[in-house]
Amino acid sequence: MMHIGAKRSLLTAILIAVVVSLFSAHFNRYYRDVAIDVAINIILAVSLNLILGHTGQFSLGHAGFMAVGGYIAAKITLVFGVTAVAWAQPLIFLGALLVGGIVAALAGLAVGVPSLRLRGDYLAIVTLGFGEIIRVIFQTSETFGAATGLVAIPKWTTLGWGFGIAAITVYVVGCLVNSTYGRGFIAVHDDEIAAGAMGINPVRYKVTAFVIGAFFAGVAGGLYAHQKTTLSPGGFDFMKSIDIVVMVILGGMGNTAGVIAAAVILTVVQEPLRALGPLRMVVFALIIIVLMMLRPQGLFSFGKKKGASA
Amino acid sequence: MHWLQQLTNGLALGSIYALIALGYTMVYGVLRFINFAHSDVLMLGAFSAFYLAPKMEAIFGPQSAIGALVIIVLAAAICAAIGILIELLAYRPLRKRPKLTVLITAIGVSLFIEFTCQHGAVFGAATKPFPKLLPTRELHFAGIEMASNDLLVLVLTAVLLVAMWFIVQRTKMGMAIRAVSFNEQAASLMGVNVNRVISFTFGLGSALAAVAGIFYAMRAPGIEPLMGVQPGIRAFIAAVLGGIGNLPGAALGGLLLGVLETVAGGIPGVSNYRDGIAFAILILILIFRPAGLLGKAMIEKV
Amino acid sequence: MSEPLLELKNVTIRFGGLTAISGFDLHIGDRELIGLIGPNGAGKTTAFNLITGVYQPTEGAIHFAGRTTLGQRPYQIAKRGIARTFQNIRLFGSMNVFDNVRTAVQVHRSHGIRDALVRMGGFRRGEADVEKQVMELLEIFSLHKQRDEMAKSLPYGDQRRLEIVRALATKPKLLLLDEPAAGMNPTEKVELMKLIRFVQEKFGLAVLLVEHDMKVVMGICERIAVLDYGLKIGEGTPAEIQKNPKVIAAYLGQEAEHA
Numbered sequence: 001m002m003h004i005g006a007k008r009s010l011l012t013a014i015l016i017a018v019v020v021s022l023f024s025a026h027f028n029r030y031y032r033d034v035a036i037d038v039a040i041n042i043i044l045a046v047s048l049n050l051i052l053g054h055t056g057q058f059s060l061g062h063a064g065f066m067a068v069g070g071y072i073a074a075k076i077t078l079v080f081g082v083t084a085v086a087w088a089q090p091l092i093f094l095g096a097l098l099v100g101g102i103v104a105a106l107a108g109l110a111v112g113v114p115s116l117r118l119r120g121d122y123l124a125i126v127t128l129g130f131g132e133i134i135r136v137i138f139q140t141s142e143t144f145g146a147a148t149g150l151v152a153i154p155k156w157t158t159l160g161w162g163f164g165i166a167a168i169t170v171y172v173v174g175c176l177v178n179s180t181y182g183r184g185f186i187a188v189h190d191d192e193i194a195a196g197a198m199g200i201n202p203v204r205y206k207v208t209a210f211v212i213g214a215f216f217a218g219v220a221g222g223l224y225a226h227q228k229t230t231l232s233p234g235g236f237d238f239m240k241s242i243d244i245v246v247m248v249i250l251g252g253m254g255n256t257a258g259v260i261a262a263a264v265i266l267t268v269v270q271e272p273l274r275a276l277g278p279l280r281m282v283v284f285a286l287i288i289i290v291l292m293m294l295r296p297q298g299l300f301s302f303g304k305k306k307g308a309s310a
Numbered sequence: 311m312h313w314l315q316q317l318t319n320g321l322a323l324g325s326i327y328a329l330i331a332l333g334y335t336m337v338y339g340v341l342r343f344i345n346f347a348h349s350d351v352l353m354l355g356a357f358s359a360f361y362l363a364p365k366m367e368a369i370f371g372p373q374s375a376i377g378a379l380v381i382i383v384l385a386a387a388i389c390a391a392i393g394i395l396i397e398l399l400a401y402r403p404l405r406k407r408p409k410l411t412v413l414i415t416a417i418g419v420s421l422f423i424e425f426t427c428q429h430g431a432v433f434g435a436a437t438k439p440f441p442k443l444l445p446t447r448e449l450h451f452a453g454i455e456m457a458s459n460d461l462l463v464l465v466l467t468a469v470l471l472v473a474m475w476f477i478v479q480r481t482k483m484g485m486a487i488r489a490v491s492f493n494e495q496a497a498s499l500m501g502v503n504v505n506r507v508i509s510f511t512f513g514l515g516s517a518l519a520a521v522a523g524i525f526y527a528m529r530a531p532g533i534e535p536l537m538g539v540q541p542g543i544r545a546f547i548a549a550v551l552g553g554i555g556n557l558p559g560a561a562l563g564g565l566l567l568g569v570l571e572t573v574a575g576g577i578p579g580v581s582n583y584r585d586g587i588a589f590a591i592l593i594l595i596l597i598f599r600p601a602g603l604l605g606k607a608m609i610e611k612v
Numbered sequence: 613m614s615e616p617l618l619e620l621k622n623v624t625i626r627f628g629g630l631t632a633i634s635g636f637d638l639h640i641g642d643r644e645l646i647g648l649i650g651p652n653g654a655g656k657t658t659a660f661n662l663i664t665g666v667y668q669p670t671e672g673a674i675h676f677a678g679r680t681t682l683g684q685r686p687y688q689i690a691k692r693g694i695a696r697t698f699q700n701i702r703l704f705g706s707m708n709v710f711d712n713v714r715t716a717v718q719v720h721r722s723h724g725i726r727d728a729l730v731r732m733g734g735f736r737r738g739e740a741d742v743e744k745q746v747m748e749l750l751e752i753f754s755l756h757k758q759r760d761e762m763a764k765s766l767p768y769g770d771q772r773r774l775e776i777v778r779a780l781a782t783k784p785k786l787l788l789l790d791e792p793a794a795g796m797n798p799t800e801k802v803e804l805m806k807l808i809r810f811v812q813e814k815f816g817l818a819v820l821l822v823e824h825d826m827k828v829v830m831g832i833c834e835r836i837a838v839l840d841y842g843l844k845i846g847e848g849t850p851a852e853i854q855k856n857p858k859v860i861a862a863y864l865g866q867e868a869e870h871a
Contacts, residue, residue, distance in 0.1 A: 129589035179728035194702035199690035199719035281425035288418030
């Protein structure tokens with residue numbers, strides 16, 4: 001069967017990430033930072049792919065969940081981590097990332113249950129609003145630095161953390177989808193009514209995908225916080241969510257390998273894209289429209305249909 | 311009579327939401343998807359007026375009523391054409407595709423309009439002051455203070471709502487719109503030209519959005535390419551509140567949301583979270599009354 | 613007859629002003645093969661949607677295996693043992709033949725989300741067991757050679773049969789077939805009817821068969837109910853139905869339109 005070796009691949013990937021990370025001091029700083037951005041974007045894109053690609057639910061709030069995870073993780077580190085002894089710091093970091101992810105997942109539950117219970121298309125507008133509300137909350141909350149945000153977060157995110165967690169994300173999403181259980185996500189994507197007639201609870205699957213996706217977005221937010229060392233409410237706006245949506249659409253909804261490729265490419269070319277200014281978003285908008293019209297399966301799927309690959 | 315003041319302010323804002331919400335709800339009725347670009351049509355309406363104003367001033371003199379009316383009518387016509395064009399180019403080719411595809415495309419169209427307009431060669435990203443189309447006065451009666459513009463907005467909205475009701479309930483095209491909303495396939499079998507109905511719906515909705523955009527701009531500090539996003543989202547929520555697909559519901563939802571927001575904005579402590587109120591309402595309505603205040607549960611064909 | 617497996621009592625559903633089904637009574641016993649016929653728009657598919665929980669009746673009661681189904685969601689009713697096919701084929705379009713059936717084995721799978729992630733022995737055994745079940749079913753319907761083909765790329769008749777396989781994978785007690793022979797030629801129809809009979813006996817199912825073609829239903833059903841404009845105008849053995857003047861009238865009108 002398909003994924004007998006999945007666990008072994010996961011462990012190998014994590015091992016490589018950690019070993020490479022040990023030598024990262026020798027790498028050019030700029031390229032190292034870009035590589036870490038790549039890892040973070042892989043986590044974001046693959047987790048959104050579970051929601052949008054595999055399960056077919058349009059969420060515009062992925063950056064919101066990232067913000068929740070990032071702020072919570074950074075706050076935990078700032079309170080407990082900075083003064084802790086050196087050996088405890090990785091543990092505190094891991095704990096902070098997990099708690100950040102869990103809080104993001106709970107936020108996902110609160111947003112997902114009311115909107116996914118009904119017609120799926122409300123999710124787009126609810127998540128859009130959620131992203132805005134999160135911004136307002138962090139902007140007004142003194143605990144989280146209000147408009148200034150959080151500063152002096154320790155730079156703990158390494159290549160090992162980044163790609164290690166990216167590997168875990170790919171593993172979790174891949175294993176979920178490539179199981180009999182996971183066919184349910186794709187069934188809901190294809191035809192909710194037929195799925196229901198087969199005994200699959202569409203709401204449950206949609207909420208599960210949404211919560212797991214939100215969790216990993218939260219973890220990615222934690223990594224992001226400990227990579228940039230500062231967080232401001234403006235960093236997680238609607239456009240960030242759109243960036244992630246474009247990665248998924250470009251890579252091919254439900255095509256994990258394609259989505260990873262798109263995340264890598266879009267991250268590497270983000271600097272030249274940024275030079276375009278507002279035109280960058282015009283380009284993204286055109287990518288969305290043209291792909292939806294001509295290649296809804298994305299750029300990187302060749303003959304393979306959605307669901308056929310992990 | 312503080313609360314009465316809030317109420318009138320809220321109604322003025324709410325009637326703008328109502329006009330926008332009508333467009334969302336009509337499109338949702340015939341095509342069953344959220345037309346994200348609707349909020350950008352509203353912005354284009356405001357900008358049309360912005361560029362038409364100096365020309366009309368040259369013809370009709372400053373702040374003349376006829377000039378304002380011509381501006382509004384022309385802006386509505388421009389936006390109707392834009393709305394029809396958006397549907398023709400972006401949504402019609404995807405009519406038979408999964409709804410998710412159309413929904414994503416709609417976001418793409420919305421972003422495309424917003425960021426193209428932000429470019430320096432189009433409108434630019436900076437906020438521009440909106441010209442005074444009419445002389446403004448403060449009206450006083452029964453202790454309430456009201457800007458003449460707000461009163462005008464209220465009256466004009468009421469007139470437009472009645473006109474809408476007439477179009478939908480009393481004309482042949484309105485009947486066709488209702489038929490397509492009820493069952494597209496059956497309607498087309500009965501000889502209704504579905505494409506024409508959908509184009510008309512986009513045109514009508516977009517014209518209303520243009521009027522709403524001008525009214526909104528008259529109350530706002532200025533106009534910029536992203537100005538439609540906030541009222542757009544709120545109007546969509548208003549449409550859900552009233553019952554999506556239901557025209558009187560959209561009007562009611564808009565008025566209600568406007569009043570609630572204005573009242574909440576006046577309460578100290580809550581006013582910080584004013585932006586969150588609309589979403590709190592949306593979540594509550596989805597949990598407790600998903601069909602909306604006036605809507606009936608929709609039945610999906612199997 | 614002992615307690616019926618499925619019982620509809622005075623079931624009525626209205627959409628707005630339109631009464632789609634009115635005062636419908638029907639009972640199906642264990643292992644019975646019942647036909648539900650009627651002209652186009654008589655309410656046959658609506659009856660299916662009521663039984664499977666897609667619609668809730670405006671009035672009346674529906675009991676399955678002794679308990680009501682009212683207020684239950686379609687997936688809950690499916691889990692209780694009612695499976696169905698769709699008139700306008702609703703296979704999972706992005707999946708291959710094997711996965712379409714595998715998805716439906718969901719209901720009785722022994723391993724869940726945790727196993728899918730941890731991937732220990734239980735997961736492998738569970739997946740192997742699922743594969744065995746799926747392949748057995750596919751072989752009965754001679755679809756096993758196409759296991760890796762996309763469901764939507766199959767010929768029309770195979771798609772219809774795949775829908776039946778998928779429904780059977782949920783291990784139902786009652787199978788609802790919505791015009792399974794639609795679009796088939798007469799020979800294929802006869803083959804399919806034989807297959808339905810065979811499946812019904814092999815799996816010990818009750819079957820409710822909606823069919824437009826009266827001749828097909830006459831061949832295999834033990835009892836037939838006839839709907840016309842949402843009203844049951846007759847019920848009985850094929851022989852009784854053939855002689856029922858109301859049924860003849862309803863169908864004659866239909867035949868005339870078709871000719």
